[in-house]
Amino acid sequence: xxxxxxxxxxxxxxxxxxxxxxxxxxxxxxxxxxxxxxxxxxxxxxxxxxxxxxxxxxxxxxxxxxxxxxxxxxxxxxxxxxxxxxxxxxxxxxxxxxxxxxxxxxxxxxxxxxxxxxxxxxxxxxxxxxxxxxxxxxxxxxxxxxxxxxxxxxxx
Amino acid sequence: xxxxxxxxxxxxxxxxxxxxxxxxxxxxxxxxxxxxxxxxxxxxxxxxxxxxxxxxxxxxxxxxxxxxxxxxxxxxxxxxxxxxxxxxxxxxxxxxxxxxxxxxxxxxxxxxxxxxxxxxxxxxxxxxxxxxxxxxxxxxxxxxxxxxxxxxxxxx
DNA sequence: TTCTAAGGTCAATATAGTTGACTTGAAGAT
DNA sequence: ATCTTCAAGTCAACTATATTGACCTTAGAA
Numbered sequence: 308x309x310x311x312x313x314x315x316x317x318x319x320x321x322x323x324x325x326x327x328x329x330x331x332x333x334x335x336x337x338x339x340x341x342x343x344x345x346x347x348x349x350x351x352x353x354x355x356x357x358x359x360x361x362x363x364x365x366x367x368x369x370x371x372x373x374x375x376x377x378x379x380x381x382x383x384x385x386x387x388x389x390x391x392x393x394x395x396x397x398x399x400x401x402x403x404x405x406x407x408x409x410x411x412x413x414x415x416x417x418x419x420x421x422x423x424x425x426x427x428x429x430x431x432x433x434x435x436x437x438x439x440x441x442x443x444x445x446x447x448x449x450x451x452x453x454x455x456x457x458x459x460x461x462x463x
Numbered sequence: 464x465x466x467x468x469x470x471x472x473x474x475x476x477x478x479x480x481x482x483x484x485x486x487x488x489x490x491x492x493x494x495x496x497x498x499x500x501x502x503x504x505x506x507x508x509x510x511x512x513x514x515x516x517x518x519x520x521x522x523x524x525x526x527x528x529x530x531x532x533x534x535x536x537x538x539x540x541x542x543x544x545x546x547x548x549x550x551x552x553x554x555x556x557x558x559x560x561x562x563x564x565x566x567x568x569x570x571x572x573x574x575x576x577x578x579x580x581x582x583x584x585x586x587x588x589x590x591x592x593x594x595x596x597x598x599x600x601x602x603x604x605x606x607x608x609x610x611x612x613x614x615x616x617x618x619x
Numbered sequence: 620t621t622c623t624a625a626g627g628t629c630a631a632t633a634t635a636g637t638t639g640a641c642t643t644g645a646a647g648a649t
Numbered sequence: 650a651t652c653t654t655c656a657a658g659t660c661a662a663c664t665a666t667a668t669t670g671a672c673c674t675t676a677g678a679a
Contacts, residue, residue: 459592
């Protein structure tokens, strides 16, 4: 049986006094991240999965036959941290793992049909949220959003 | 002594194949959140503080004399989860806690000067990242970003 | 005085990660 | 054929951030 759905922290976008011009932007980033992932996380929770499982499924969907080592690099976590969620996904037959056809040392990961379905549904929840937001501001607004986020993402 | 700075997961924005039109947007949200908080988190880490401490400081800065109960509601965490970081901030004299002047039941939280300084510096790191990104797209782009994020944040 | 609300604390648990120290299994080199 | 190397896998101990549940204290209100 599933656990009760976790608490969905700070859902109700508290209206705090703004000390600076950009405070609204900081808060929007926080609530935006939450808003985008909330429905996907709720869906995943019904399957006993969570964010790290989705991240694995997402990456493997977009890079079939990725090795475990590459996956570790892409996700930026240790192999020990990867181990638990990855094992669960293999056990649940959402992923397959095989040695490379040339009998290489590394294992290659792929999604099964069930894995593809789950990845797609979870990502669909996120895309739906973004898509509806983009619809409200039109293509120029969407492009501006992407440009801002790209600049922020690359700011390190 | 501080611990070695944690691993800064998935820094290098892996270029994954895009299965859907909006995949780039999903990835940008992930890396955008990371990009905005990274330098602030590194600064906080030098003080032995982390995200939850910053969230507390941020809220108290913008709602002085907030009660513990309200803080719990705003942050969306349990009082037990609040307890640790809050105690540390009190111990470090970044916050003061006093009973209401009318000897009320609730305690009122305020930032000390040290608390204000830390809150400001940490938030400055985040504002700087956002500000530079906004500069690249102009006021209309910034407004579009805010509109998209607002729509995403309110999508639940 | 007893009830209630706010705060505080303790214990147990979950999740998501870390480092360190190994083992296993397959390739490649000598 | 053994030895070495490297990817993968496993085990243990730890940290941090959260959760519930149970319980206690404090202080105002009925």
